[in-house]
Amino acid sequence: MNKRLALLSILLAMLAGCGSSGGASSAGTQVLLSATPSAINSLPKVAGTKTFTNNIGDSITLNTAYLVIASVTLETSCGVTFSTMLDRVFESIIPVANAHTTSTPTSTGEPYVINILAADDLPVSVGSISPPAADYCGATIDLLPADADANNLPTDAPPNNMVGSSVYIVADYSLSGGGSGSFTINTSIAPLPRDLMFSALMMLSASNLNDSATLAINYDTWFDAVSLAALEAGPLDTGNPVFVQLLNNISASIHQQ
Numbered sequence: 001m002n003k004r005l006a007l008l009s010i011l012l013a014m015l016a017g018c019g020s021s022g023g024a025s026s027a028g029t030q031v032l033l034s035a036t037p038s039a040i041n042s043l044p045k046v047a048g049t050k051t052f053t054n055n056i057g058d059s060i061t062l063n064t065a066y067l068v069i070a071s072v073t074l075e076t077s078c079g080v081t082f083s084t085m086l087d088r089v090f091e092s093i094i095p096v097a098n099a100h101t102t103s104t105p106t107s108t109g110e111p112y113v114i115n116i117l118a119a120d121d122l123p124v125s126v127g128s129i130s131p132p133a134a135d136y137c138g139a140t141i142d143l144l145p146a147d148a149d150a151n152n153l154p155t156d157a158p159p160n161n162m163v164g165s166s167v168y169i170v171a172d173y174s175l176s177g178g179g180s181g182s183f184t185i186n187t188s189i190a191p192l193p194r195d196l197m198f199s200a201l202m203m204l205s206a207s208n209l210n211d212s213a214t215l216a217i218n219y220d221t222w223f224d225a226v227s228l229a230a231l232e233a234g235p236l237d238t239g240n241p242v243f244v245q246l247l248n249n250i251s252a253s254i255h256q257q
Contacts (some may be wrong), residue, residue: 034123038216044120052220056175065116071146073107078137111150216257
């Protein structure tokens with residue numbers, strides 16, 4: 001083999017290695033990922049405090065509400081276990097040091113704090129990725145505490161501005177059977193990841209390099225089947241089934257717009 005052929009063989013081997021490194025080569029693809037608060041049981045609401053009724057007739061007014069989307073990961077396998085969220089087990093409190101995930105070709109790596117009191121159905125970008133060409137059936141959304149590098153850290157949240165918190169809510173409520181109250185939720189306990197199957201395959205190929213997905217957060221389902229008085233009484237930990245129901249509702253509230 002002459003030198004030219006030897007160099008060509010080495011170059012082809014290097015290119016083959018790059019193409020097989022876990023899908024790191026994306027051939028110029030781009031997927032834009034967005035999220036927005038979205039009421040599913042009422043008309044879209046403008047920015048500001050939001051009042052709605054849960055499925056047992058209680059009225060809730062959100063005065064402040066934030067949710068942290070830590071990462072969105074595209075999935076090529078969405079079998080029967082993909083959406084069995086309740087089979088998962090809550091982790092203990094997530095350390096802040098672990099909140100910032102790692103970017104990969106199929107996953108965003110910068111947490112974004114979603115302001116639930118922003119106008120409904122106006123998506124904001126939560127990341128852009130360049131995944132390998134493939135058919136993607138869904139996404140896994142991790143909901144973790146924000147760290148100091150998270151995007152859109154608020155100034156009207158707790159003193160730490162959501163650093164170390166996954167969910168922050170200040171709300172008033174009126175019960176359908178009489179009685180009222182208020183509560184504040186500021187937790188570093190992470191809701192379960194949301195496994196979200198797309199309504200149609202996201203098919204990326206040489207002839208279809210760009211696509212997008214928008215996550216709608218149906219906040220008006222967060223308190224369905226939740227005893228608001230019991231939630232106010234606490235405790236706000238995974239030993240309290242009312243609080244666990246709220247966290248499960250938050251995970252399940254994320255849908256594709």
